[in-house]
Amino acid sequence: MRHCIRGPDLTPTAVRLLLLAPPGAGKGTQGRRLAAHFCAPHIATGDLLREQVAAGTPLGIEARRYMDAGELVPDLLVVSLVGARIGADPPLTSFVLDGYPRSEAQAEAALEWGVDHHRSLHAVINLRVAAHDLVERILTRRRETGRADDDAATLGERLRVYESTTAPLLDFYRRRNILVEVDGNGEPDVVFDRILEALDELGLRS
Numbered sequence: 001m002r003h004c005i006r007g008p009d010l011t012p013t014a015v016r017l018l019l020l021a022p023p024g025a026g027k028g029t030q031g032r033r034l035a036a037h038f039c040a041p042h043i044a045t046g047d048l049l050r051e052q053v054a055a056g057t058p059l060g061i062e063a064r065r066y067m068d069a070g071e072l073v074p075d076l077l078v079v080s081l082v083g084a085r086i087g088a089d090p091p092l093t094s095f096v097l098d099g100y101p102r103s104e105a106q107a108e109a110a111l112e113w114g115v116d117h118h119r120s121l122h123a124v125i126n127l128r129v130a131a132h133d134l135v136e137r138i139l140t141r142r143r144e145t146g147r148a149d150d151d152a153a154t155l156g157e158r159l160r161v162y163e164s165t166t167a168p169l170l171d172f173y174r175r176r177n178i179l180v181e182v183d184g185n186g187e188p189d190v191v192f193d194r195i196l197e198a199l200d201e202l203g204l205r206s
């Protein structure tokens with residue numbers, strides 16, 4: 001594992017990233033690596049939601065219906081969950097968001113939060129992987145982890161939801177000049193190096 005990148009005063013350089021990609025593209029794997037590299041918390045809404053489901057909280061019980069169907073959990077629930085995680089007092093200065101925002105309403109909420117708190121995103125990383133590889137990767141994960149929503153039927157719905165509701169955010173961030181598109185095919189190490197190279201071009205490596 002690489003050492004965290006630190007600024008001249010030895011505090012970690014503030015870096016705010018978002019991984020925006022379809023299910024199975026490697027958001028979790030690359031998100032954890034980026035978080036370690038930049039000494040930033042990895043905030044994966046899927047993980048946060050699964051924790052709520054496992055703990056049987058009212059939010060978890062409500063969210064589960066949507067997750068089991070491969071649909072998006074309502075925006076208000078997700079925005080409040082993320083707000084509680086990054087909006088603490090004082091708000092986090094660095095984070096790697098994984099799987100949030102995922103709808104236009106969430107993107108607008110995140111944009112407004114960033115402007116209000118001087119914590120706008122530095123880069124949005126899109127991992128590009130061919131559709132048939134996504135299905136193969138997810139079904140392999142299902143065999144390895146038994147994750148409930150990785151079955152073939154739910155996956156089809158998750159991919160449809162990505163295309164209809166999440167993929168339009170690519171343009172949202174492209175228009176703001178912070179979208180970084182990276183080839184997500186290949187070994188995790190290779191993909192990670194591609195991401196760092198792309199971030200370097202934005203002046204974000206060190």
Ligand code: AMP
Pocket residue numbers: 023045046047049066067068070071072073074075078098099100101102103106149158
């Ligand atoms: P993931 O682990 O990112 O694949 O997310 C698993 C499931 O959690 C998704 O299929 C959604 O049901 C739900 N989920 C995760 N992130 C979000 C989000 N930002 N907005 C709405 N639902 C979400």
